[in-house]
């Protein structure tokens with residue numbers, strides 16, 4: 001096979017894996033070599049008596065990502081679904097709050113492609129992954145709307161919205177509260193591409209007023225914005241029975257009966 005043909009085949013596979021069905025819907029590791037799991041071996045231990053080494057640490061992250069991460073997320077969301085199923089019929093106007101990045105949407109293709117670096121944007125906004133090692137800016141990746149759903153969270157969403165559920169299902173409002181800032185990039189607002197990506201990933205039918213974006217001028221911990229958002233949801237008469245996120249800053253501050261923390265060893269949001 002020629003290099004060009006191989007590249008086309010890889011691009012096709014990447015399209016299927018990155019933009020196709022929910023990220024965790026299939027068992028086994030992703031087939032696209034640019035997603036790294038073909039390189040994940042045994043995690044090397046840190047050398048005793050030595051400070052940790054960033055390259056060894058990245059190898060351990062990759063091993064975790066490919067060996068245990070999806071199962072760990074599925075376990076947390078399994079508990080969340082059980083709780084919502086039991087609690088929703090007991091309260092008036094139940095609601096669930098979901099974080100977006102690494103809770104509802106799976107950004108691993110960008111994270112791995114950028115070698116865990118945070119790059120706000122790249123000239124030309126290219127995030128098509130046609131070349132190994134192409135940098136992909138976070139805003140460009142978001143705007144591309146290529147992120148797949150995190151499967152177990154999509155299951156929770158469908159359970160809450162009574163999509164493909166039994167007739168006895170109790171409908172629950174779902175609000176997305178994100179640290180993404182409501183800003184313009186390439187002449188489009190972040191809320192527009194965020195709703196587009198959620199819809200494409202399978203989170204069907206989210207109204208704009210069910211998406212809380214961060215004020216671009218806000219400073220300090222994102223928990224300030226997120227706590228205020230949940231308080232606002234409560235002020236509209238909803239009972240927030242569950243709040244799901246991948247960062248502690250998603251979950252502190254109260255205004256939720258139960259919190260569910262999914263793992264994210266890849267980055268930290270204060």
Ligand SMILES: [Mg+2]
Nearest residue numbers: 099101102246
């Ligand atoms: Mg997140």
